[in-house]
Amino acid sequence: MNLFDSVETLQGVGPKMAEIFKKAGIKTVRDFFYNLPRDYENYEAPTSISEIRPGKVVIKGKIDSISTRRARRRNLSVTEGIIRDNTGSVKVVWFNQNYRAKQFQPEKEYYFTGNFELRNGRYSLVSPSAAEVAEIDPSVGLSPVYVAHGSLKSHVFRRLVANSRSKFNEIPDLLPTVKPGTRKNALFLAHFPNSLKSVKGARDYLAYEELFELILAAKLNRQENEKLKAVQIPFDAEKIKKLVGNLPFRLTNAQRLAAWEIFKNMEQGTPMNRLLQGDVGSGKTMVAALASYEAILNGFQVAFLAPTAILANQHYESLVKILNNFGVKIALLTGATKKKTELKRDISDGKIDLIIGTHALLTDDTEFKNLALVVIDEQHRFGVEQRQKLLLKSPDGLAPHLLAMTATPIPRSLQLTIFGDLDVSILNELPKGRQPIATKILSEIETKNSLYPKIRETINAGQQVYWVCKAIDDDPRTETMSVKSRTEKLKGVFPKAKIEFLHGRMKPAEKDDIMERFSSGKIQILVSTTVIEVGVDVPNATLMAIENAESYGLAQLHQLRGRVGRGKLASSCYLLTTGDMRPSKRLMELEKSTDGFYLAEVDLKLRGPGEIYGALQHGALDLRIASLSDTRLIHRAQVDVMKFLQKPENMLKYKELMVGITKYQQITTLN
Ligand code: ADP
Ligand code: MG
Numbered sequence: 001m002n003l004f005d006s007v008e009t010l011q012g013v014g015p016k017m018a019e020i021f022k023k024a025g026i027k028t029v030r031d032f033f034y035n036l037p038r039d040y041e042n043y044e045a046p047t048s049i050s051e052i053r054p055g056k057v058v059i060k061g062k063i064d065s066i067s068t069r070r071a072r073r074r075n076l077s078v079t080e081g082i083i084r085d086n087t088g089s090v091k092v093v094w095f096n097q098n099y100r101a102k103q104f105q106p107e108k109e110y111y112f113t114g115n116f117e118l119r120n121g122r123y124s125l126v127s128p129s130a131a132e133v134a135e136i137d138p139s140v141g142l143s144p145v146y147v148a149h150g151s152l153k154s155h156v157f158r159r160l161v162a163n164s165r166s167k168f169n170e171i172p173d174l175l176p177t178v179k180p181g182t183r184k185n186a187l188f189l190a191h192f193p194n195s196l197k198s199v200k201g202a203r204d205y206l207a208y209e210e211l212f213e214l215i216l217a218a219k220l221n222r223q224e225n226e227k228l229k230a231v232q233i234p235f236d237a238e239k240i241k242k243l244v245g246n247l248p249f250r251l252t253n254a255q256r257l258a259a260w261e262i263f264k265n266m267e268q269g270t271p272m273n274r275l276l277q278g279d280v281g282s283g284k285t286m287v288a289a290l291a292s293y294e295a296i297l298n299g300f301q302v303a304f305l306a307p308t309a310i311l312a313n314q315h316y317e318s319l320v321k322i323l324n325n326f327g328v329k330i331a332l333l334t335g336a337t338k339k340k341t342e343l344k345r346d347i348s349d350g351k352i353d354l355i356i357g358t359h360a361l362l363t364d365d366t367e368f369k370n371l372a373l374v375v376i377d378e379q380h381r382f383g384v385e386q387r388q389k390l391l392l393k394s395p396d397g398l399a400p401h402l403l404a405m406t407a408t409p410i411p412r413s414l415q416l417t418i419f420g421d422l423d424v425s426i427l428n429e430l431p432k433g434r435q436p437i438a439t440k441i442l443s444e445i446e447t448k449n450s451l452y453p454k455i456r457e458t459i460n461a462g463q464q465v466y467w468v469c470k471a472i473d474d475d476p477r478t479e480t481m482s483v484k485s486r487t488e489k490l491k492g493v494f495p496k497a498k499i500e501f502l503h504g505r506m507k508p509a510e511k512d513d514i515m516e517r518f519s520s521g522k523i524q525i526l527v528s529t530t531v532i533e534v535g536v537d538v539p540n541a542t543l544m545a546i547e548n549a550e551s552y553g554l555a556q557l558h559q560l561r562g563r564v565g566r567g568k569l570a571s572s573c574y575l576l577t578t579g580d581m582r583p584s585k586r587l588m589e590l591e592k593s594t595d596g597f598y599l600a601e602v603d604l605k606l607r608g609p610g611e612i613y614g615a616l617q618h619g620a621l622d623l624r625i626a627s628l629s630d631t632r633l634i635h636r637a638q639v640d641v642m643k644f645l646q647k648p649e650n651m652l653k654y655k656e657l658m659v660g661i662t663k664y665q666q667i668t669t670l671n
Pocket of ligand 1: 250252255278279280282283284285286407566
């Protein structure tokens with residue numbers, strides 16, 4: 001058996017099944033073994049049917065008179081049957097699971113577990129899981145549950161794994177850092193558990209293996225980066241001091257330290273690969289401005305990439321303010337830019353020092369004369385290819401220095417794994433005089449009773465308000481109100497206020513116009529979708545209401561909230577909820593804390609790493625076991641990876657490992 005053989009080489013997997021597997025991302029024998037159960041059903045100690053009580057039950061019996069019918073309502077199909085044991089019988093029902101009608105053979109015995117509850121006036125077992133008794137070791141009673149992919153249901157996969165039971169013994173070792181046989185035992189126990197304890201042991205090893213791969217990928221990325229050459233940019237203390245002295249504020253210590261780390265990096269002949277993390281409002285743009293100025297002083301060009309036109313505009317304005325008097329030629333390139341051809345010619349002629357732009361910067365016809373620094377704001381909003389495009393624009397085979405910025409703080413565990421190839425600077429300090437944002441969860445009633453008066457006070461005091469809506473269009477099914485309807489409604493409540501709306505589908509010129517008028521205070525209440533989420537900087541906006549707050553992730557809510565509290569004025573954020581459900585843990589954490597680093601840790605625990613790694617959440621990273629918050633395991637894997645790397649011959653010896661990590665190397669690198 002070779003792990004990289006097609007799944008078709010396994011017993012019971014024909015071309016048709018292989019096709020279904022392929023759709024589920026299972027192509028090789030290796031993929032097959034690593035398609036781990038998502039859970040385990042416990043069929044231990046079944047109850048006799050005559051004894052069952054409402055609630056979660058396990059029973060053991062044969063099934064008969066099973067059939068499927070269409071319900072009159074909606075697109076529902078109902079599969080019903082009778083389960084019998086020698087003490088009695090009970091009705092069983094599944095919804096939209098037609099395959100159940102064919103799953104069971106009348107002479108065979110099965111375990112069922114699910115809720116026994118009142119349904120249309122009769123007690124039934126509702127949508128239970130099921131497993132064939134003969135397939136389960138009675139002394140263990142555990143049955144793995146797999147994620148279903150189309151017609152590849154859990155029980156089908158379970159049967160195929162059982163067919164290949166003897167193959168597990170042939171699984172070779174992957175890592176030299178654990179006892180021989182650990183891997184095959186772990187995979188075997190994950191699929192054929194003999195106790196919950198052994199399952200945990202198996203999964204711990206598999207998590208370790210995954211972390212090992214991630215960390216090794218990051219370390220190799222780092223080694224590869226160190227082989228590249230970059231222009232050396234010497235530090236000009238005099239001129240930097242002059243620029244800093246000219247600012248209307250003092251740099252925070254965190255800003256000073258970050259800038260110093262960047263200057264040090266750029267002096268080296270290898271490309272900087274640095275992530276600047278700072279909570280919303282911590283002044284990352286200022287740090288990027290210093291780095292840019294340093295490169296430009298030495299005669300080089302800088303490209304500054306922002307994820308949206310609004311943000312590019314804003315960066316353009318702030319950078320012009322900071323750098324214009326220092327002889328820096330700055331330009332803006334977005335989809336809306338006129339005379340693009342001329343501007344691109346100026347860039348390639350070197351007439352522009354600092355070009356700020358959106359994706360429009362990434363087209364093949366944008367060429368640079370001597371690009372030495374790339375700044376990427378909100379780096380997780382760009383895909384790998386997009387970032388690479390820009391990094392390839394440097395002439396002469398020299399790689400540009402890279403400064404990536406993010407306002408979504410990255411928990412330490414992710415820094416060590418997914419982001420292990422980066423250097424990190426942290427702005428853990430807000431500029432002086434900022435007041436913490438008071439955050440409060442409001443029910444529907446409270447919204448009417450207390451929010452409107454607060455909004456009135458705010459606009460009467462000459463300050464401004466953001467009202468965040470979920471949707472651009474009304475959705476009658478979910479009662480989500482669109483920006484437009486919400487605007488109308490608020491106009492009814494505040495007839496004298498200037499209220500406008502903003503969303504991502506508006507024309508760029510229209511959006512710019514609205515943002516411009518909000519910035520200059522001509523709009524008092526801005527009703528918007530999350531397009532305002534990143535970066536928008538209007539210090540006079542001091543109140544934010546977020547409608548349907550429950551529908552957002554923690555990191556995103558924190559980011560949105562960061563649009564207020566940007567000046568010296570006290571600000572508040574209201575999280576509006578509907579219905580009478582208790583607010584989620586997410587919202588309560590947000591109400592308690594304004595510390596982005598703390599919230600990122602909470603988020604990682606509550607939601608897994610997906611949201612933090614932005615674009616990657618759509619499966620690219622595809623981690624089998626979410627182990628990224630287990631710092632102890634991470635530490636162990638880290639130490640072992642270092643040992644592994646001390647013997648360069650390991651790279652040749654452990655071929656399977658190297659194949660596996662190439663995927664991670666491509667996905668997680670910044671360059
Ligand atoms: P971030 O991008 O990190 O969210 P910004 O760079 O947009 O933050 O900065 C937020 C605001 O703080 C801007 O208005 C900026 O001019 C201002 N600012 C930056 N650094 C300082 C500082 N050291 N002291 C006071 N204000 C600052
Ligand atoms: Mg910013």
